[in-house]
Amino acid sequence: xxxxxxxxxxxxxxxxxxxxxxKSYIFANSAPDSQGKQTRAVGSIDLLRELRLAYINGxxxxxxxxxxxxxxxxxxxxxxxxxxxxxxxxxxxKEVLKxxxxxxxxxxxxxxxxxxxxxxxxxxxxxxxxGDVPRTLREQFFPSLKNALLEHPTTENVELPFWxxxxxKWLDSKTDDKQAQMSSLLFRLIHTQSLFVLWYxxxx
Numbered sequence: 001x002x003x004x005x006x007x008x009x010x011x012x013x014x015x016x017x018x019x020x021x022x023k024s025y026i027f028a029n030s031a032p033d034s035q036g037k038q039t040r041a042v043g044s045i046d047l048l049r050e051l052r053l054a055y056i057n058g059x060x061x062x063x064x065x066x067x068x069x070x071x072x073x074x075x076x077x078x079x080x081x082x083x084x085x086x087x088x089x090x091x092x093x094k095e096v097l098k099x100x101x102x103x104x105x106x107x108x109x110x111x112x113x114x115x116x117x118x119x120x121x122x123x124x125x126x127x128x129x130x131g132d133v134p135r136t137l138r139e140q141f142f143p144s145l146k147n148a149l150l151e152h153p154t155t156e157n158v159e160l161p162f163w164x165x166x167x168x169k170w171l172d173s174k175t176d177d178k179q180a181q182m183s184s185l186l187f188r189l190i191h192t193q194s195l196f197v198l199w200y201x202x203x204x
Contacts, residue, residue: 007075009128018082022095025079029103044076045103048083049110052117085126085151088118125152 007021028043042050047065054061067073079099082092097115104111127148129140149155 007072007078008132009074009077009081009130011078012081012085012128018078019092019095021075021078022082022092022099025075025096025099027099027103043103044072045100047076048080048100048114051080052114055121056117081126081128083118084124085148086123088122093118123152125149125155 007025011017011021027045027048029045047063051061051063053059054063065073065076079096083096086092097111097118100114101108101111125148127141127144129137129144131137133140149158
């Protein structure tokens, strides 16, 4: 078999590794006492519950998860990305729901709440940003947003309405200008295959 260390958010894009990591995750229904601290200690089940209720109630939806290195923050982020981003009928979500039910054996109605929430709302648009790559969150955001839109069936054909659309329109309007036509073609190539084209130009 293949040994998969820890669990990183990037594993979401590797189906077999992703599913294996979902299956290995253990939800906690409790957390160490945080009395006297400014932060509040909650188990991963409690965190997911608060995320769920924040959406249902329209309440504060900004959460910061803090833990020491090696305590499973990335693995949790991967599981949450699957719960919110994968289809309700997917194998990944079925596994997440099984993992949720395990620590809630004495409170199965609450386990059913997680299942019903997912069944009702199904897929969310999940933009995955990472802190372990040599790019700022700002640099990651638009490529990650585009990837998230492509993953979701409702938005897979959405064209991002940013400044490049107006630039293409302006270049296309210069029908008699050969240089503008070539610039328009190059612009489209770079926009469509940005990473490949820029890499090719740098290395050739």
